[in-house]
Amino acid sequence: MSKINYLTKDGLAKLTDKLNNLIQVERPRISQQIAEAREKGDLSENAEYDAAKDAQGLLELEISKLQEVIRNSRVIEASDIESDKVYLLSKVRIRNLATKAEMEYTLVSENEADLKKGKISVDSPIAKGILGKTKGEQVEITVPSGIMKFEIVEISR
Numbered sequence: 001m002s003k004i005n006y007l008t009k010d011g012l013a014k015l016t017d018k019l020n021n022l023i024q025v026e027r028p029r030i031s032q033q034i035a036e037a038r039e040k041g042d043l044s045e046n047a048e049y050d051a052a053k054d055a056q057g058l059l060e061l062e063i064s065k066l067q068e069v070i071r072n073s074r075v076i077e078a079s080d081i082e083s084d085k086v087y088l089l090s091k092v093r094i095r096n097l098a099t100k101a102e103m104e105y106t107l108v109s110e111n112e113a114d115l116k117k118g119k120i121s122v123d124s125p126i127a128k129g130i131l132g133k134t135k136g137e138q139v140e141i142t143v144p145s146g147i148m149k150f151e152i153v154e155i156s157r
Contacts, residue, residue, distance in 0.1 A: 003072060004072055004073075004074055005069050005072055005073045005074070005109055005110075005111060006073070006074050006076050006088055006109050007073050007074070007075060007076070007109050007111060007112060008075070008076065008077075008089070008108070008112065009075055009077075011108070011109065011111060011112040012070070012073055012075055014112075015066060015069060015070055015073075015111060016070060018066065019063065019066045019067065019070065022059060022062060022063050022066070023063060026059055027059060027063075030052060030055050030056045030059055031056070033048070033052040033055070034049065034052045034053065034056065036048075037049035037052050069111060076088065076089065077089075079157065081157065083155055083156060083157050084134060084135075084155070085132055085133065085134050085155070086107065086130045086131055086132060086133050086134075086152065086155055087107070087131070087132075088107055088108070088109070088122055089106065089107065089108065089157065090106070090107050090155055090156070090157065091104065091105070091106045091155070091156045091157065092104070092105055092106075092107065092130060092152060092154070092155055092156075093152075093153040093154040094126075094130065094150045094151065094152055094153060095150060095151045095153050096148060096149070096150055097138065097149040097150060097151055098148070098149060102153060104118055105118055105119070105120045105126070105127070106118055106119045106120070107119075107120060107121075107122050107127050107130075107131070108120070108121065108122070109121065109122065110122070110123050125141055125142060125143045125144075126141055126143070126150075128141075129141030129142075129150070130150070130152060133152050134152065134155070135152055135153070135154060135155050136151070136152065137151070137152050138150065138151045138152075139151075139152070
């Protein structure tokens, strides 16, 4: 059974645009490279042909994966989700209890994660540790560097 991917409208639109670009731009470009390499003669010793065929295989794999993600996606709206607990699309401000540093993250699907924009995947250790928690709760989260303690300061949409 396939994993359901929860995405925002923008996230789904970006994936769809990427898929369309791969199909309409990249696929014909690689096909052209294969045709040009084929015209150069002996295919058994033609490195350009082998490289183009490899690129074509990788492209088709990426197209297939994107189609699978889009096929199994469900669009969700932040307004549909309660703000009393941490859920997907929650904007959460947390405080590191050891350093007193505060961070703000929006929990998004893996496909929409972008740390530079403060969007972390719900599959990340921090997000998994705070999912379902409420404002004021303290949590211990196992991260690659050890165990960290956080307090949930604020939850919003």
